[in-house]
Amino acid sequence: MSRRLLIVEDDEDTREFIAKGFGEEGYVIEQAEDGREGLYHATDGGFDAVVLDRMLPGLDGLSLIKSMRAAGVKTPVLMLTAMSAVDERVKGLRAGADDYLVKPFSFQELHARIEALLRRPQEAEESPTLNCRDLEMDLLTRKVMRNGREITLTPREFQILEFFLRRKNRVVSRTMLLEGVWDYHFDPNTNVVDVHISKLRRQLDEGGEPPLIETVRGAGYMISDG
């Protein structure tokens, strides 16, 4: 069954850009160009996710999301904002957004985040182990085995690997890692994430196996079964 996505965005170019991208990924798209229309569609229900611009004519994004949550609509919302300031992001999340993305963004990043939002509910019924190819992670004993060999990881490395395994077959961007693993809401100037990943890679691929974490050019990293 194809997924239904609501895009609330007043800028036509951006809206078309998002709609085209998700259309190609097989989503069914509904578009709204102002806050009131957006709220009307959102409360109508039937959407799997909402992409919501922060600044909208009629009703701004923050108010829209508050009204939507007040009306009991739990559809995950990703907020788009041109304001990169840290506390603006925090405000969006406090108002009830599930994720946010700063403009300008790459479609890959948006796609990865929407996919991550759609996966969330399934995490409730989780198994104590996560797998990918020849790697198994036991969340209870906190043991990681690859190809029958135990891999010793620091708590942080464990966390990064878990983050990847929970988003298997999906691109994980550097910002997603910074936010999800370190709870950092700004872009460091240095390549801190890359260094952490290459450290983790050395641990994981020690036995000469094919690299588990792939680099996706211009987008981030991915772990896949394939």
Next chain:
Amino acid sequence: MDNLRLSFNNSRTRLVLASMVLSTLLTATVLALVYVTANRSIESETRSVVSAELTGLADEYERRGLIGLMRAIERRLPTAADRDALYLLTDRFGVNLAGNLKQWPENIAAGSGWVDLEVRRADNDELVPVSAASVRLPGGERLLVGRDALARQQFDRVLLRSVGIALAIALALSVLTGWLFTRLVFSRLSDIASAAENIVSGDLSRRMPLRGTGDEFDQVSGTLNTMLDRIEELVSNLRTTSNSIAHDLRSPLSRLKQRVETLSDPSKTDQEREIDIARASAEIDHVLRVLGQLTEISRAEAGVGREQFEPVDLQQLVADVVELYDPVAVDQGIQLEVTGTASPIPGHRPLLSQALSNLLENAMRYAPQDTTVTINLSEDGAYTNLSVRDRGPGVPQEDLPRLQMPFVTLDPARTERNAGLGLALVAAISHMHGGAFEASNCNPGLEAKIKLARKP
């Protein structure tokens, strides 16, 4: 400007008038009080003397009879003129028996109490104003004792004139002082106003005139001048910043334009185009990063986000940031060392993390291989200090204060990723936390320190 003058004049007139009216009223009240009191005390003195005399003479009549009284009056007459005293004794038919009045005044019944009247004197036949009291004696004779009121009326007139003169002088003085006072006040105020007008029309270097008297006007002007110094400094910073913004964005944008223009060059291969696009994209990222940082700086300077302050455990925060950067440091052959302790402070956790990470990135940029970068926490009175020290070459002493200014990089080879905004943001974040940014040379190395207020 005309309006300003006009309203000055209006309020000046009002002020003079009000002060005049007030002080004149006050003087008039005081003088009226003096006049009434003086009058009353003289009058009551006269009355008590007259009634004492009247009682004494009536006693004489009782003890020595009519003849005794007549003699007593005769005895008093020679000195009566000096004392302005008036006497008249008549028999029951109104015939004069003794005294210095010609006849019993008409319409006055004996014993009718205190009266003011005009009677003709017996000695010099003058009509004089008299204050008198009278009594009817047991034998039907009438006795009147009085005082010539002429002298008192003259005194009264003198007193009234003096009061009038005093009032006039007071009025004149109050007009004068009011005028002088307002002239003083408004000349100072118009000095300040004209300085302000100059400043409004663009001369930011103009200052309020000081007269060196140390009075309230000088104090106010001094305070205004301090404010103007600060404003001038901020405006000049702003000017520098906007110039720098223009400059800093112009270069990547013009590079971007070149790349986009060369894209349509038909001789380019697809691979070259791809490289051009990637570079153009990197230029855009740089521009966006600069704009994002500028927004963040101005928000922090404006204190936006203070409402999100929460208790922040700085030791935990330091540990987290160090954990994030440690692998990068290890790659560069730098050791990260954490020392000192501090109790939690109210703060904006994400911004504090960002400040520390900017400081760390800066230190690691200049730290030589195989050296240590020290992150230290300490408490000092009302502040908690968070410092990051490298063992690099340090910074020329005269450049230290410029470090926290936007777009200042002491690195001549300014890299793409370093627009010189990192430390400006750190400074803005410490200002937001009621503190300051300080940098000092430690020989070797630079210590960059942020002070954070321990109480909100």
